[in-house]
Amino acid sequence: MSKLRSDVSIDDLNQRGVDYLPGYLGIEVLEIAPETVRSRMPIKQLHIAPNDFLHAASVVALADTTCGYATIAHLPPGAESFTTIELKSNHLGTVRGGAVACVATAQHLGGTTQVWDAVVTDEASGKKIALFRCTQMILQPRPAKTQGALG
Numbered sequence: 001m002s003k004l005r006s007d008v009s010i011d012d013l014n015q016r017g018v019d020y021l022p023g024y025l026g027i028e029v030l031e032i033a034p035e036t037v038r039s040r041m042p043i044k045q046l047h048i049a050p051n052d053f054l055h056a057a058s059v060v061a062l063a064d065t066t067c068g069y070a071t072i073a074h075l076p077p078g079a080e081s082f083t084t085i086e087l088k089s090n091h092l093g094t095v096r097g098g099a100v101a102c103v104a105t106a107q108h109l110g111g112t113t114q115v116w117d118a119v120v121t122d123e124a125s126g127k128k129i130a131l132f133r134c135t136q137m138i139l140q141p142r143p144a145k146t147q148g149a150l151g
Contacts, residue, residue, distance in 0.1 A: 004034045008073040013037075016072075022065045025058065029069055035106035037070035040123060042099045053094040054129070059120050060089050063132035066104040067116035071136045076111050080141045085113075087134040099123040112138050 013029045016022075025047065031038040041047070041062045049055040064087060071082045101123040108115040118132040 003074070004032070005073055005075060008032065013069045013072065016069075017065065021061060025061055025065075027062055027065050029066075032070075032073050035074070035109070037066055037073060037104045039066045039069070039102045039104075040099050041102075043095060043097050048096070053096060054100070056089070056091055059091065059100070059130045060087070060132070062100060062102050063089065063104070063118040063120055063130065064134060066102040067118050067132070067134050067136070070104040070106065070116055071114050071138075074106065074109055074114065076109075076138060078140060079138045081139045082114070082136045083139060085135050085137045087132065089133075090131045091129070092131065093122070093127055093129050095122050095129065100129055107133075110138075114138065 010029050010032055017027060025041055026044065027039055027041045029037060029039050039062065043054065047055055047058040064084060068084065075082065100120055102118050102120045104116050104118040106114065107117055114136045116134055119128060120130040120132065121128055
């Protein structure tokens, strides 16, 4: 089972996303703990769908980012990175403003895969907005290629 890495900090994770989608969306990691990561995302116009409700893709981006950062914080020794190989979301409600919060919780921390659940809530009321689950494939460094006699 993978343990929380001591070399990954909240600031590291927040800086990692600055020039990428998490930074653009305003996703902020608030807490890293064993088997858990907490984050938030203030709602802006860019998060809203044309029907004036929170866009489902914004919710999925928050949940997937939180689970991805949780995976980084729990990579097993020697692992290089990870990639999401499966995700599922159930949308239970919506918001039109304020902020949404996310808590990712480990369900399986193996050497080749990790499974994370996330709950997205209205930060002000605590009302559940979505349930999310993803499977992460742990990526190991590739062995160096050696050139054979014929190659």
